[in-house]
Amino acid sequence: MTKITTENYVAEARKAIKNQVLQRALADLQNRFGRGTAECYRQLPEGPDLRLKAHEIRMKTIENLDVVLETLAANILKNGGHVFFAKDSRAAVDYCLEVARRHQVRRVVKGKSMVSEEIDLNAALMDAGIEVSETDLGEYIIQLAGETPSHIIAPAIHKTRNDVGSLFAAKLDIPYEDDPPKLTWIARKALRQKFLAADMGTSGCNIACAETGHITTVSNEGNIRMSTTLPKVHMAFMGMERVAARLEDHDILLRLLCRGAAAQNMATYVSYIGGPRQADQVDGPQEFHLVILDNGRSRILADAEFREMLCCIRCAACLNVCPVYAKIGGHSYGYAYTGPVGAVVTPLLVGINRAKDLCLGETLCGACQEACAVNIDLPRMLLALRAKLAEGDPAWGVKPADRKEKLLWQAWSMMIRKRTVYDFVLRLAALVQKLMPQRDGMIRRLPPPVSGWTQGRDLRPLAKESFIQRWRKGF
Amino acid sequence: MGTANQKEFINRIKMALGKPFAESRQKADLFNSEMSAESRAILEHIKNRNAAERKKLLETLIEAAGPINLQVISCDDISAVTGAIAGLVRAKDPEWGDQKSVVAWAHPLVERLNLPAALSEQKVPMFVTGSKSTADEDLRQQVIDAYIGITSADFCMADTATLVMRARPGQARSVSLVPAIHIAVIKLDQIIADLKELFALLKWDPHERREGLTNCLTFVSGPSKTADIEATMVHGAHGPREVHLFVISA
Incomplete structure (x- = not known):
């Protein structure tokens, strides 16, 4: 399901912009969550600057990640849980399949987890003949429709109630219904059976706590609690960076996570899980497994320029304010991670050249950093990625993305450093621009290869005289 | 258990972090093994909380409960709670099937409610998740069949109207999750201010830290909800549709 389709960014974005339903849903989402989160930050007793403190906490953890992860693993083992360190998707998936085989698992219920999207767990389980049910209502809708999530927190925002109604009628064999409470109840009923019948439940991990040896799960629906309480095996997945050293750190991080994710002071359910029953x-799973995933993260860790990205707690607040995400939606990003966080993380995980359009497409307006629960400087990293694409970088295996563009800039930099060349080019341009179609004193169209510039706007022509010429003549 | 794996994994992180190596970094600074002055002050503050401050916390709790549709009912004595719960059992209909049954924690406060007697006149059976005499499978079925689950809690954070529950023998996690209606009963002095107080207690209070977080520490703030279909808020996505919290003042 999670095929990497970052190459289709431009085509997918075009489609999304034409989709009126999606445009309305995105605008509505940003109006509510984007503003709501900003208001929540303002109302914090410590004010929005608490995010700076959170950044410090995250950075300190990341810079001691070896010690922190070893402590986490040791404490979970002490509580009777199992920990598996997976260097890539394959290792993580294989471990999960192996445990599933050992317990003769036939049905899995999934609590929402971005890492499981990243490693494409569903496909692997289904290939092994195991029934997988997404249990977050949005994810369930997406799974029934055979699509991928378009938002980290609100995966089905691109679906209307009529879409969901028709989908349920077709897939669950029931009469058409389009009232959200009734639709929710239909899913509640269908998924309750799945929870009760499942042999294994999977979950992600929002922020683990190393010193106590717990993972945390956060949800409003209760599906993650169901998935991690009722089946006999609980398998949790976490990116290796999703951990805090101390319980005290959770006070700040959890408060910011809930505010960033859904403009809430606290999610309905938060669980600290540290081992089996x-x-x-009398209840709870008999086995608890935690898979800690690297999958390219240690490479990000090794690069001082991008290490900061590992502070991210995947709250998706940046999606809710990004003007680009607002127009192109989640599917354009072509991978599990969308919006500004996707524009930085995806190139780093799947290849900078391969996902180049993601970081080129952002505006650098800085709204993402302001919304970020842990104040990550996303614009700085977008620029750093673009610099790699311009210059190439053997360490990351980046080839210069566009040699013509590079040549153009080299010519430009040569021109503006030589007065005589500059004046000559200006005079030449003043002559050439007379050939361009004009109206009301504006140039309407430029010829290829720069025709794109005038596709959506007119261009002001060069003045008859340059400032220097007028200066020399005297005013 | 995958120790070779772990070693290789951690080594990759060490390489990525470069110098200074872990040995020379301050581990003590990372995990504070001594109680900070701040934590000490928080614990002192909780211990010395007077009746008026407790009442104030209750007000904060009620205020925070409103927007998340958590019903908070403050009662002066325990018999009033028993009466109110019996009233709820009578008034509410089961969500799945038409048999009414109730499941409850084995917990001193819940036992003091003397509910089996109060419910017997309605002929509604009450099962308790404490008795190890009941097979786990039967117990699971009792929880699934029940339409009301009754628990207590370790604490309640006023700030966000959050119940805090640890996993213990006799106090099944599923009682606050699987039945359609969750009823919790706590005493006034179990209300604390916020997460900061909770974590200070769990980590530094000599009595609380012995038990720690247990293998499953659960926060519940109101009924289950979703807004996944056209952003319309609906209660009862997977967890309980209603949560009623009784606070006993006496």
């Missing part, structure tokens, strides 16, 4: 307990 104990001998004297």
Whole structure:
């Protein structure tokens, strides 16, 4: 399902911009969550600057990630859980399949997890003949429709109630219904059976706590609690950076996560899970497994320029304010991670050349950093990625993306450093521009290869005299 | 258990981090092994909280409960709670099937409610998740069949109207999750201010830290909800549709 389709960015973006339903849904989403989150930050007793403190906490953890992860693993083992360190998707998926085989798992219920999208867990489980049910209502809708999520927190925002109604009628064999409460109840009923019948539940991890040995799950629906309480095996997946050292750190991080994700002071359900059911307990899974995933993250860690990206707690607040995401939606980004976070993380994970359009497409307006729960300087990293694309970077295996563009800039820089050349080019341009179609004193169209510039706007022509010429003549 | 794996994985991180190596970094600074002055002050503050401050926390809790549709009912004595729960059992209909049954934690406060007697006149059976005499499978079925689950909680954070529950023998996690209606009963002095107080207690209070977070620490703030279809808020996505919290003041 999660095929990497970052190459289709421009084509997908074009489609999204023409989709009126999607445009309305995106505008509505940003109006509510974008503004709501900003208001939540303002109302914090510590004010929006708490995000700076959170950044410090995250950075300190990341810079000691070896010690922190070893502590986390040791504490989980002590509580009777299992920990598996997976260097890539394959290793993570294989481990999960192996545990599933050992327990003769036939049905899996999934709590929402971006990492499981990243490693394409669903496809692997289904290939092994295991039934997989997404349980987050939005994810369930997407799964029934055979699509991929378009938003980290609101995966089905591109679907209307009529879409969902027709989908449920067709897939669940029930009469058409388009009232959201009734549709929700239909899904509740269908998924309750899945929860009760499942042999394994999977989840992600929002922020683990190393010193106590717990992962955390956060949800409003209760699907993650269901998935991690009722089946006999609980398999959790986390990116290796999703951990905090101390319990105290969770005070700040959890408060910002809930505010960034859904403009809430607290999600309905937060669970700290640190091991399987104990001998004297009557419910909970008999086995607890945690898969800690690298999958390219250690390479990001090694690069001082991008290390900061590992502070991200995937709250998706940046999606809710990004003017680019607002127009092109999530599917254009072609990978599990969308919006500004996707524009930086995806190139770093799947290849900078391969996902170049993602970082080239952003505006550098800085709204993402302002919304970021942990104040990550996304614009700086977007620029750094663009610099790599312009110059090439053997360490990251980046080839210069566009040699013509590079040549053009080299010519430009030569021209503006030589007065005589500059004046000559100006005079030449003043002559040439007379050939261009004009109206009301504006140039309407430029010829290829620069015709794109005038596709959506007119261009002001060069003045008859340059400032220097007028200066020399005296005013 | 995959130790070779772990070693290789951690080594890759060490390489990526470069110098200074882990050995020379301050581990003590990363995990504070001594209680900070701030945590000490928080614990002192909780211990010395007077009746008026407790009442104030209750007000904060009620205010925070409103927007998330958590019903908070403050009662002066325990018999009033028993009466109110019996009233809810009578008034509410089961969501799945038409048999009414209730499941509850084995917990001193819940036992003091004396509910089995109060519910017997309605002929509604109440199962308790404490008795190890019941097979796990039967117990699971009792939870699934129940339309109301009754629990207590370890704490309640006033700031966000959040119940905090640890996993313990006799206090099944599913009781606050699987039945359509969750009823929780706590005492006034179990209300604390916020996450900061909670974490200070769990980490530094000598009594609380012995038990720690347990293998599953759960926060519940109101009923289950979703807004995944056209951003329309609906309660009861997967967890309980209603949550009623009784606070006993006496």
